[in-house]
Every structure is written in structure tokens, then in C-alpha cells.
Amino acid sequence: MTDAPVTRDLARCAAIVGAAEYPARRFSEVPAANSLEQAADLALLALDDAGLTLADVDGLSVRGIYVTDQFLPATLAEYLGVRIGYGGAPDLGGAAAAGMVWRAAAAIERGVASAIVCVYPGNYPPAPPPGDRQQRSFGASSYLPGSPQAEFEIPYGHLGQNIPYAFIAQRYAHAHGYDPEALARLVVHQRRSANANPHAIFHGEPLTEADVLASRMIADPLRMLEIVRPIRGGTAVVVASPEVARRTRHRPVAISGYGEGIAHKSPQFARDILDPPLREAAATAFAMAGLTPGDMAGAQIYDCYTIAVLMALEAAGFCAPGAGFGFLRGHDMSFAGDFPLNTNGGQLGYGQAGGAGGMTHVIEGYRQAAGRAGARQIAGCDTMFVSGNGGIMSEQVALVLQGATA
Amino acid sequence: MTGAPPIVTEVSRPWWEALARGEVCVQQCTACDHWIFYPRPFCPRCGARDPAWRTVDGAATLYTWSVARVPVAAAFAHLDEPILAVAELAIGIRVPTSLCDIAPQDVRIGMALAPVFDGGTYPGITLLRYRPA
Numbered sequence: 055m056t057d058a059p060v061t062r063d064l065a066r067c068a069a070i071v072g073a074a075e076y077p078a079r080r081f082s083e084v085p086a087a088n089s090l091e092q093a094a095d096l097a098l099l100a101l102d103d104a105g106l107t108l109a110d111v112d113g114l115s116v117r118g119i120y121v122t123d124q125f126l127p128a129t130l131a132e133y134l135g136v137r138i139g140y141g142g143a144p145d146l147g148g149a150a151a152a153g154m155v156w157r158a159a160a161a162i163e164r165g166v167a168s169a170i171v172c173v174y175p176g177n178y179p180p181a182p183p184p185g186d187r188q189q190r191s192f193g194a195s196s197y198l199p200g201s202p203q204a205e206f207e208i209p210y211g212h213l214g215q216n217i218p219y220a221f222i223a224q225r226y227a228h229a230h231g232y233d234p235e236a237l238a239r240l241v242v243h244q245r246r247s248a249n250a251n252p253h254a255i256f257h258g259e260p261l262t263e264a265d266v267l268a269s270r271m272i273a274d275p276l277r278m279l280e281i282v283r284p285i286r287g288g289t290a291v292v293v294a295s296p297e298v299a300r301r302t303r304h305r306p307v308a309i310s311g312y313g314e315g316i317a318h319k320s321p322q323f324a325r326d327i328l329d330p331p332l333r334e335a336a337a338t339a340f341a342m343a344g345l346t347p348g349d350m351a352g353a354q355i356y357d358c359y360t361i362a363v364l365m366a367l368e369a370a371g372f373c374a375p376g377a378g379f380g381f382l383r384g385h386d387m388s389f390a391g392d393f394p395l396n397t398n399g400g401q402l403g404y405g406q407a408g409g410a411g412g413m414t415h416v417i418e419g420y421r422q423a424a425g426r427a428g429a430r431q432i433a434g435c436d437t438m439f440v441s442g443n444g445g446i447m448s449e450q451v452a453l454v455l456q457g458a459t460a
Numbered sequence: 461m462t463g464a465p466p467i468v469t470e471v472s473r474p475w476w477e478a479l480a481r482g483e484v485c486v487q488q489c490t491a492c493d494h495w496i497f498y499p500r501p502f503c504p505r506c507g508a509r510d511p512a513w514r515t516v517d518g519a520a521t522l523y524t525w526s527v528a529r530v531p532v533a534a535a536f537a538h539l540d541e542p543i544l545a546v547a548e549l550a551i552g553i554r555v556p557t558s559l560c561d562i563a564p565q566d567v568r569i570g571m572a573l574a575p576v577f578d579g580g581t582y583p584g585i586t587l588l589r590y591r592p593a
């Protein structure tokens with residue numbers, strides 16, 4: 055990718071200074087944890103990783119705590135025993151983690167706080183109480199009175215994530231053609247990276263393109279191995295001011311650019327189903343950072359489905375709209391390749407923890423730019439693009455990260 | 461529980477009443493002529509209030525589709541690999557629907573569709589489904 059290392063002076067720029075991530079585990083391997091205990095444990099682990107303590111914390115951003123439906127930052131602040139100047143719980147689905155990070159950066163840059171822990175535990179919501187079952191059993195699709203989904207989508211069986219992502223894929227195929235082999239190649243390259251990550255759920259399980267293409271059809275044209283694998287996990291990062299960052303123990307990673315876009319709830323009602331809001335989000339992030347897609351040493355792109363990665367590469371400007379399949383065929387996307395993509399294995403190779411908040415992408419972007427990615431480290435990595443994707447390409451966030459000179 | 465019937469709102473009641481008569485009625489903005497779906501008490505293009513209901517041609521073309529090879533939820537497990545779809549009417553609105561009288565291998569985006577006023581899925585409700593024209 056880029057020839058010249060692009061490091062960033064920390065002045066006036068918030069940075070990620072530490073992270074915590076549980077190894078991916080199968081549901082049969084570990085029981086569900088108390089999500090509040092887990093959030094606190096992850097916060098302490100991330101602070102310890104940075105060389106900070108609870109006494110440094112003056113902000114919290116949190117989702118995935120299921121002991122309550124509301125007051126999340128206050129609940130965690132009380133539990134941790136901290137008094138804070140910033141509390142966030144961004145409602146952005148799979149863009150929530152990237153959304154936490156840019157909101158934390160913006161708050162720090164305006165002087166509201168100086169060290170914000172962003173926590174996303176890895177639990178799944180507990181089963182709904184029996185009387186509540188009908189209203190809650192449709193996952194991300196709302197069957198509550200007044201919800202447009204309850205009236206115009208769910209009655210026909212338009213439910214969950216597979217079908218609406220398949221709707222987008224079919225429409226993409228109509229506009230640009232479809233190349234299942236190129237998508238299978240992406241899955242295989244990410245699996246190669248997963249095999250360099252001992253914490254990945256599919257570590258030690260090599261995969262071929264033929265395996266992907268032979269996997270069960272779930273929602274035409276989406277096959278089983280193109281869809282994320284749910285796991286148990288848990289994640290947190292610490293975002294800090296330049297002053298705090300200078301006394302942490304690893305290379306800080308500056309949050310040089312960020313952007314957000316929200317276009318619709320359901321792609322059935324999108325103005326343009328092939329124009330995801332990552333387009334505006336990434337343009338804002340790159341302009342803020344003063345960098346271009348060509349300057350990135352790699353990318354961590356939210357990969358709930360292969361089609362989501364393909365369209366994110368186009369929307370973020372790594373290739374032209376409609377040119378995604380050629381891009382996938384033209385690059386080695388493993389951690390050792392010429393376009394390292396989802397270098398921890400991504401959600402397709404590492405796994406997707408409960409909440410699906412996208413923090414694993416943020417953490418892997420941080421690790422690579424901090425030079426802490428171990429066996430899968432991209433040589434001389436100073437820049438990283440990270441995307442989050444909530445709903446059905448409904449709400450998307452872009453981050454441009456840069457290894458920083460303290 | 462089999463399926464999940466529409467939770468009808470006061471604003472959208474004319475849509476469902478029209479379907480029960482075998483008609484498709486859609487809101488149109490009286491200020492900017494924008495066709496509005498799903499129903500709302502205002503126009504999402506210009507903000508004008510109180511759109512008018514107009515009877516329109518229910519014929520459509522197929523905008524996109526998929527097949528639920530795995531049930532989308534326990535409440536829909538009784539359906540055998542339903543073809544779920546989005547149909548686009550000539551006036552430009554897109555409606556979530558499902559297809560009948562066609563096999564997956566014959567489905568093509570852009571194909572002409574005819575409305576099916578399905579009163580048999582939910583008691584007291586007529587769904588707008590589609591079949592090949």
C-alpha cells in the first residue's frame with residue numbers, strides 16, 4: 055500500500071492507549087457471565103493494559119449490559135466506583151464500538167474528559183420473559199405497536215438479518231454481476247489470518263474456497279460460511295487525551311479521523327439500496343485525517359456478511375462502485391498480503407461476540423497501528439482504517455487510526 | 461403462534477381497508493406530489509402535512525428477492541422456503557411482500573408482477589402479495 059510511514063503527532067488528538075479482548079469461545083465451552091461483572095472486568099483489564107487505573111477514568115461508554123435496559127453508564131460508573139464527566143451508550147448496532155470511540159475522541163478533544171473506557175461485553179441478551187416472547191422474539195426487528203416493521207415487514211416474514219442482506223446482494227448482482235468465488239476467496243483469506251490468531255474461534259481449522267461454495271444456502275445468494283459465527287467474547291478499549299496518553303505503556307494510536315452515516319432502518323425503504331452511508335462516513339473521516347484510502351496499511355471492515363465487506367470497500371473508496379469483485383480477486387487479503395483485511399480473522403474467522411458491536415475491529419486496528427499484533431503484525435504499520443456497520447448497512451461509522459509519536 | 465399479523469395504526473388504516481376491497485391505495489403529498497410509503501401523517505420529502513390517499517395500479521416489477529432456506533423465526537417455521545421480495549410499483553414506491561405461484565429458479569429482478577390480495581394468511585387482514593404477471 056503506501057510507501058511512506060504516516061505517523062501522527064499526538065497534539066490535539068485523542069488516542070487509543072489500551073485494549074482488552076477475551077479469546078473467542080464456543081457457547082458450550084463457557085457459561086454466560088453476569089454482563090455487569092464482565093463489563094467491569096474488561097474495563098479493569100483495558101486500563102491495566104494501558105498502564106492506567108480507575109483513578110484515571112473520567113468517562114465511560116458502554117453497551118451490552120443486560121441487567122438493565124437503561125441508565126447503562128450510571129450503572130457501570132456506580133459499580134466501578136467512579137464519578138465521571140462523560141457517559142455514552144450509542145445505539146448503533148454493529149457500529150456501536152466505532153461510534154463509542156469517535157464520540158469519546160470528540161469529547162476528549164473538547165476537554166469534557168481525559169480518559170474514557172469504552173466497553174462492550176460479549177453476552178447475548180437473556181431469554182425474554184414468557185409473556186414478552188412475541189414482542190421480543192424477532193431480534194433486531196421490532197414487533198411493537200407503531201413500528202413500521204411490525205406493520206409492513208414482519209407479517210410477510212421479512213425478519214432478521216439474513217433476508218435483508220440477501221436483498222442487497224441480489225440487487226448488487228443485478229447491477230454489477232455476482233462472483234461467488236471472489237467472496238469465497240475473501241472468507242478463505244480471513245481464515246488464513248484466523249489461523250495466525252490463537253484466540254480466533256476457527257484457529258486451527260483451515261478452509262478452502264470449495265468449502266465456502268459448498269456450504270449450506272441460508273438466504274439466496276448467502277451461504278453459511280459467508281455469515282458470521284456467534285461466539286462468547288468481550289471487549290474494551292481506553293481512549294485518552296494526549297496528556298494521559300504520554301504516560302501509558304504502549305505506542306498510542308491516534309484517532310485521526312472519524313465519520314458517521316445513518317441512511318435507513320430497513321433496506322426495503324432505503325432511497326438507494328446500493329449506496330451505504332459508509333460513503334459519507336469514510337469521506338468525512340479521511341478528510342479529517344488528511345489521508346486517503348491509498349495511505350492505509352490495512353483495513354478492519356465490519357464483516358457480518360461477505361457482501362457487507364465488498365460494498366464497504368467500494369463505499370470507503372478502496373475501489374470504485376461496482377469494482378469490488380475485481381478488487382477481491384486482485385489482492386491477497388490475509389495479514390501477510392498486499393491488502394491486509396480483518397487481520398485477526400474478522401468476525402468470519404475470529405467470531406462475533408454478543409451485541410455484535412464491532413469492537414473486535416477497533417481493537418485489531420489499534421493492535422496493528424500500535425505494533426502489538428504479534429504473529430500477524432503488518433510490517434511497519436502506521437495507518438489503519440476501521441469500519442462499523444449497524445442494522446442492515448443502516449448505520450455506519452468510519453475511523454482512521456494512526457500510530458502516534460508521543 | 462403462526463406468523464405475526466400486522467399491527468395496524470390509525471394513520472395506515474386506509475391502506476389495509478383498500479387491500480380488503482382488492483385495491484391498492486397510496487398516500488400522495490398534496491404540496492409536492494411525492495408518493496409516500498409506508499403511510500405517515502406528513503410528506504418525508506417536503507414536510508407538508510395530511511397527504512391524500514389515491515387509488516393506484518397495483519401492478520409492479522420485482523425490485524429484489526431472496527429465499528428463506530432457514531426459517532426467519534419460529535413463528536414462520538410453517539412456511540416452506542418462502543420467496544420474500546420487494547416489489548416496485550409504477551409510481552416508484554417499494555413494498556415488502558412475498559411471491560406466490562413461482563419457483564426460485566424462475567425469479568428474475570425486473571420481472572412483471574401482478575398483485576395477489578391474500579385474505580387467507582391472517583384473520584381480518586388482506587396482505588399484498590405478488591405473482592408473475
Ligand SMILES: [Zn+2]
Nearest residue numbers: 489492503506
Ligand atoms: Zn411533499
